[in-house]
Amino acid sequence: MNKTYPNAHTALDGxxxxxxxxxxxxxxxxxxxEALIAALRDSGKKDLTAISNTAGVDDFGLGLLLATxxxxxxxxxxxxxxxxxxxxxxxxELEVEFTPQGTLAEKLRAGGAxxxxxxxxxxxxxxxxxxxxxxxxxxxxxxMEKSLTADVALVKAWKADQAGNLLFRKSxxxxxxxxxxxGRVCVAEVEEIVPTGALDxxxxxxxxxxxxxxxxxxxxxxxxxxxxxxSA
Numbered sequence: 001m002n003k004t005y006p007n008a009h010t011a012l013d014g015x016x017x018x019x020x021x022x023x024x025x026x027x028x029x030x031x032x033x034e035a036l037i038a039a040l041r042d043s044g045k046k047d048l049t050a051i052s053n054t055a056g057v058d059d060f061g062l063g064l065l066l067a068t069x070x071x072x073x074x075x076x077x078x079x080x081x082x083x084x085x086x087x088x089x090x091x092x093e094l095e096v097e098f099t100p101q102g103t104l105a106e107k108l109r110a111g112g113a114x115x116x117x118x119x120x121x122x123x124x125x126x127x128x129x130x131x132x133x134x135x136x137x138x139x140x141x142x143x144m145e146k147s148l149t150a151d152v153a154l155v156k157a158w159k160a161d162q163a164g165n166l167l168f169r170k171s172x173x174x175x176x177x178x179x180x181x182x183g184r185v186c187v188a189e190v191e192e193i194v195p196t197g198a199l200d201x202x203x204x205x206x207x208x209x210x211x212x213x214x215x216x217x218x219x220x221x222x223x224x225x226x227x228x229x230x231s232a
Contacts, residue, residue: 003164004193004214008039011187011215015152016045023108023150023179024052024062028078029225031172032061033156033189035217040154041065047072051148051182053104053175055079060223066094075148077101081225100128103145105178111147112181112210119144153183156220157206160190161199164208177206187213191220 005011016022022040026032037056041064048071055076056063065071066084073095079085088094099107100122110118119142123129133144155176157166166188168176180186188211 008035019047020151021049023153025155025176025179027174033154036154049073051075055082055085107148108178108182111149153186159192163196164211165204166206
């Protein structure tokens with residue numbers, strides 16, 4: 001099976017449509033599928049639900065889709081760097097489901113593993129638990145959280161082979177493998193594609209069975225979200 005597509009636009013061709021749910025990898029601006037997000041913006045698809053740890057910044061990452069009003073709902077944990085997100089949310093123009101970061105990670109992991117729900121202590125006794133089932137185990141109270149799946153996952157990896165086996169670098173490994181597993185179809189943007197068999201099987205982070213399409217982006221922008229410099 002040839003999983004490699006010539007560019008991000010063709011990699012999304014026939015996959016994306018109005019009203020779909022997307023799981024988007026990345027941790028802050030680290031490890032975001034920037035070319036795929038830009039191609040999704042260019043597609044004009046709207047009423048999207050985006051599951052992502054962050055919402056990008058105003059002119060980069062998922063911030064591009066917020067600027068064009070293509071996202072209807074965000075399921076996120078950290079959104080502090082995006083002023084347009086803030087404006088739309090406070091104006092009632094954007095539906096938001098805030099989720100604790102570890103719970104969001106487990107929702108995606110469990111969804112990819114076929115587990116429909118799980119119990120966690122995180123959020124018990126807070127607004128997070130309102131309207132949710134709670135249960136006591138060994139004297140501690142837990143909140144039942146439903147898992148998450150997506151129609152399409154958009155992820156970023158460092159290296160792939162032609163079979164779709166992926167390697168991630170450092171912080172990019174935080175949410176990308178989980179998003180990939182949760183998507184019914186996964187499109188991976190990578191910086192290098194090598195022949196099948198060139199990667200050490202013991203070093204592969206995500207097996208190619210989860211990955212359906214690959215697109216090469218050898219020179220991503222890789223912005224720094226909050227640059228802090230030491231004083232002279």
